[in-house]
Amino acid sequence: MRTNYQHLVANPVASMPRRIKILKNVVLIALTIIAVRLFFIQIIEHDAWVAKADEQHTLLETIVAKRGEIYMMDQGEPVAVALNHTTYQIIIDPAVTDKDGIKHALETYAKDYITANLDEVYNSEGLRYSIVAKNVPRDTANKIAEENLSAVWFQKNNQRVYPEGEMASGLLGFVNADGLGQYGVEGSLNNLLSGKDGLLKATADVNKVALSIGNDNVRIPAEDGKNVVLSVDRGLEKGIEDLAMDAINSTRATNAAALIMDPNTGEVIAMANLPNYDPANYGAVKDASAYINNVTEVPYEPASICKSFAFSAAINEGVMTAETTYFNQGYEIVDGWKIQNAEQRSSIYGTIDMRTALYWSLNTGSIYALKLLGGNPSAITQQGREKLYDYYYNKFRLGQATNIELIEAEGYIPDPNEGWGRDSVYANMTFGQNLGITMIQTATAFSAVINGGTYRTPTIVKGTLENSEIIEKEPENIIEDKILSDDTSAAMREMLIHNRNYKVRGGIDKPGYAIGGKSGTAQVVRDGAYDDTYAELVGSYIGFIGPEGELPKYVIMVKMWGEGQSIDSGEAMNLFDKISNYTINYLKIKPKV
Amino acid sequence: MHQTYTTRREASNSFARNRNTVRHTKKSLGSISQIVIVSMLTLVFGLIYVAEGTKATSFDYEISNVESEITEMNAKKDDLAVEKARLNSVAAAKNSTVAAAMEDATVTGYAD
Numbered sequence: 001m002r003t004n005y006q007h008l009v010a011n012p013v014a015s016m017p018r019r020i021k022i023l024k025n026v027v028l029i030a031l032t033i034i035a036v037r038l039f040f041i042q043i044i045e046h047d048a049w050v051a052k053a054d055e056q057h058t059l060l061e062t063i064v065a066k067r068g069e070i071y072m073m074d075q076g077e078p079v080a081v082a083l084n085h086t087t088y089q090i091i092i093d094p095a096v097t098d099k100d101g102i103k104h105a106l107e108t109y110a111k112d113y114i115t116a117n118l119d120e121v122y123n124s125e126g127l128r129y130s131i132v133a134k135n136v137p138r139d140t141a142n143k144i145a146e147e148n149l150s151a152v153w154f155q156k157n158n159q160r161v162y163p164e165g166e167m168a169s170g171l172l173g174f175v176n177a178d179g180l181g182q183y184g185v186e187g188s189l190n191n192l193l194s195g196k197d198g199l200l201k202a203t204a205d206v207n208k209v210a211l212s213i214g215n216d217n218v219r220i221p222a223e224d225g226k227n228v229v230l231s232v233d234r235g236l237e238k239g240i241e242d243l244a245m246d247a248i249n250s251t252r253a254t255n256a257a258a259l260i261m262d263p264n265t266g267e268v269i270a271m272a273n274l275p276n277y278d279p280a281n282y283g284a285v286k287d288a289s290a291y292i293n294n295v296t297e298v299p300y301e302p303a304s305i306c307k308s309f310a311f312s313a314a315i316n317e318g319v320m321t322a323e324t325t326y327f328n329q330g331y332e333i334v335d336g337w338k339i340q341n342a343e344q345r346s347s348i349y350g351t352i353d354m355r356t357a358l359y360w361s362l363n364t365g366s367i368y369a370l371k372l373l374g375g376n377p378s379a380i381t382q383q384g385r386e387k388l389y390d391y392y393y394n395k396f397r398l399g400q401a402t403n404i405e406l407i408e409a410e411g412y413i414p415d416p417n418e419g420w421g422r423d424s425v426y427a428n429m430t431f432g433q434n435l436g437i438t439m440i441q442t443a444t445a446f447s448a449v450i451n452g453g454t455y456r457t458p459t460i461v462k463g464t465l466e467n468s469e470i471i472e473k474e475p476e477n478i479i480e481d482k483i484l485s486d487d488t489s490a491a492m493r494e495m496l497i498h499n500r501n502y503k504v505r506g507g508i509d510k511p512g513y514a515i516g517g518k519s520g521t522a523q524v525v526r527d528g529a530y531d532d533t534y535a536e537l538v539g540s541y542i543g544f545i546g547p548e549g550e551l552p553k554y555v556i557m558v559k560m561w562g563e564g565q566s567i568d569s570g571e572a573m574n575l576f577d578k579i580s581n582y583t584i585n586y587l588k589i590k591p592k593v
Numbered sequence: 594m595h596q597t598y599t600t601r602r603e604a605s606n607s608f609a610r611n612r613n614t615v616r617h618t619k620k621s622l623g624s625i626s627q628i629v630i631v632s633m634l635t636l637v638f639g640l641i642y643v644a645e646g647t648k649a650t651s652f653d654y655e656i657s658n659v660e661s662e663i664t665e666m667n668a669k670k671d672d673l674a675v676e677k678a679r680l681n682s683v684a685a686a687k688n689s690t691v692a693a694a695m696e697d698a699t700v701t702g703y704a705d
Contacts, residue, residue, distance in 0.1 A: 079678070079681065080674065080678045081678075083671070083674055083675050083678055084671055085671055085672065085675050086668045086671060086672075137672070138668050138669070138672060139672070161675050161678075163675065163678035163679045163681075163682045164682050164683060164684060165682070165684050167683065167684065205650075209653065209654060209657045210653065210657065211649075211650055211653045212649055212650075212652070212653050212656075213646065213649060213650070234683060235683060238683040238684075238687075
């Protein structure tokens with residue numbers, strides 16, 4: 001039998017073109033796929049791929065502007081009270097970082113900055129990221145970095161530092177975790193202090209080092225924030241804060257606020273809010289009201305202090321002098337309400353003059369001034385209300401923001417004609433009730449009363465510090481308005497000094513100085529009416545100091561209060577006495593020889 | 594009789610000396626030479642490009658290092674400013690042992 005093996009023999013000539021054909025087709029298909037893919041990548045998805053490439057090769061960074069520093073004055077030189085400091089957060093990967101190594105490094109160099117329990121961190125399963133220390137100073141971070149531990153990162157932070165600690169915290173405010181100024185100067189001047197961030201867009205290598213190659217590189221430098229110089233004197237600020245804190249500790253008051261300003265320029269040289277808080281650790285504050293600057297942000301009723309304004313208005317209108325007399329019966333009935341004097345001693349009943357009325361702070365006296373303003377000594381009239389409103393709101397600018405460079409509340413002055421019981425409302429306004437005004441408004445208006453009659457916008461920013469030189473601030477929106485005559489101002493100074501004659505006799509006010517003042521004890525409104533039980537009172541005192549025979553150099557105002565506590569003006573006056581003497585000594589105000 | 598003769602060789606040389614022959618040959622580079630030259634040129638230009646690029650990049654690293662140093666120095670300056678401010682703070686002065694040992698002032702001088 002013959003076997004045919006022919007089918008087992010390869011036919012190279014016949015099979016080669018077929019294999020090549022298959023290979024050719026495979027290559028063609030592959031090329032087609034590649035071409036289609038390239039078409040999609042380069043045409044259809046072009047923008048997305050360009051963006052992806054840019055992301056890998058482009059460094060896009062915000063150049064953070066350095067926050068401006070805040071300065072106070074000390075012996076004519078600016079001293080920093082808010083600066084910047086670079087600190088680091090230390091982050092570890094517990095799965096990689098050597099536990100003993102990092103523990104030893106942290107405990108050796110950064111014990112005070114450890115924020116996590118390392119045992120707990122290492123016992124947490126699956127944890128790959130843990131912040132173990134915060135606010136670590138640069139030198140300390142460098143020492144830990146030198147240990148060359150694996151998977152330890154140092155995240156840079158800009159920290160605000162307040163070298164004076166808690167001092168003037170209510171005035172300065174703080175900077176929050178996002179770098180935004182909050183409250184106080186930090187909040188009100190945030191834009192000036194922040195500056196303007198810059199931008200860096202550049203081609204970068206794998207280590208994100210910016211390279212000069214590339215066509216779209218952009219570098220916009222940051223504009224650092226301005227260094228702000230306050231007119232506040234650091235030593236005086238510390239001194240009055242200590243005195244105010246002593247006053248709180250020795251009375252039932254839980255809070256105190258104080259202000260010293262130059263009545264002739266409007267420059268504030270001290271502003272205290274007690275108790276203070278630590279602005280570098282602002283989160284520890286339990287009650288957010290501690291952040292509030294009571295001098296500018298809280299309208300209140302300064303009570304009898306306002307008699308200075310009502311009396312000034314009547315004297316300036318030429319309808320009253322210090323010698324004008326009226327009959328004091330101890331009370332007045334207005335709109336059916338009995339308004340009494342706080343002082344009910346028999347010796348001041350009957351016909352007394354306005355100087356005596358101011359000395360004893362008689363409500364009947366200030367109501368009489370309102371009657372005189374209206375041209376009718378026996379009744380409160382529409383004209384009287386409108387004139388008082390004109391003085392309070394338009395001239396003394398009470399109930400309006402003063403435009404000081406701080407966060408301010410406006411407060412309110414009731415309309416002279418709209419609403420029920422206008423006469424009683426306006427009678428109350430003469431002794432500082434039924435209205436809402438801030439301490440800075442009160443002190444600015446009082447400055448006009450005693451400085452010769454000129455209202456000046458208060459200011460607390462002296463200028464900016466550039467290359468160790470103070471660039472004086474350009475006056476902006478500064479009001480200088482002669483609202484009272486020289487004679488009115490002189491008459492008011494005389495009466496206010498008369499108020500404190502017994503202080504001179506008592507040896508509290510030093511001879512050779514002209515020190516005048518006015519007290520105010522305000523009732524607190526409860527359930528829509530004044531609390532006649534006097535369970536809670538707010539005590540205030542305002543006054544001026546200067547050499548005898550000269551215009552006053554400084555106006556000082558203090559306020560003391562406590563929730564549920566009856567703080568009368570006597571306690572505020574005691575604090576004023578201490579502050580006025582401290583200020584005279586500290587500023588070396590020369591007495592009349 | 595003097596007979597002159599010319600050797601065959603001489604005659605042949607004379608002929609060669611007086612012959613003016615020109616040989617025309619087409620001279621051109623071979624394809625391999627062309628590839629080599631083009632490759633070499635490409636390599637040279639490539640090297641120049643890379644060298645320039647590297648030079649620019651090395652400056653960038655230098656700039657980056659200098660900027661890091663500036664940042665470090667500024668951080669040190671800030672640290673020192675903070676330290677100075679803390680040392681000069683009123684609280685620090687008040688709590689100092691030197692201040693504690695001081696007597697209260699009893700005489701006040703007045704500025705004119």
